[in-house]
Amino acid sequence: xxxxxxxxxxxxxFKVAIEFCPELLLCGLATxxxxxxxxxxxxxxxxxxxxxxxxxxxxxxxxxxLWQLTPQLLVRYLVxxxxxxxxxxxxxxxxxxxxxxxxxxxxxxxxxxAFSLDLASLAAKKDS
Numbered sequence: 001x002x003x004x005x006x007x008x009x010x011x012x013x014f015k016v017a018i019e020f021c022p023e024l025l026l027c028g029l030a031t032x033x034x035x036x037x038x039x040x041x042x043x044x045x046x047x048x049x050x051x052x053x054x055x056x057x058x059x060x061x062x063x064x065x066l067w068q069l070t071p072q073l074l075v076r077y078l079v080x081x082x083x084x085x086x087x088x089x090x091x092x093x094x095x096x097x098x099x100x101x102x103x104x105x106x107x108x109x110x111x112x113x114a115f116s117l118d119l120a121s122l123a124a125k126k127d128s
Contacts, residue, residue, distance in 0.1 A: 023061070023062045027065055030069050063098075067100060075110055078092045078107070079110060093126070108120055
């Protein structure tokens, strides 16, 4: 579907939301389970890095809300960012600690063991 004219038309419907209310769009997309994931993934992949980097003024509020709505989605993008750039681990720990007190324990349970171990090691170093 990604190459069809219909896909392009549907994608263009999101331009206004991306520009004027990206947080609402991301929260909405996080709560729906679409039949096809292609457009949802494309939108998340293009918009999410800004919030993970902390360069947007609403980063913490959005990430906290996403943690409440779908923590597994947030974890998936934390792991994805870490796998693309290992230096992201420090930022991931900062985000996790800002989101919620017990969120670190939940995140350490992910199936990406290398990420969990690296994160646990960094958290232990920061606590010492």
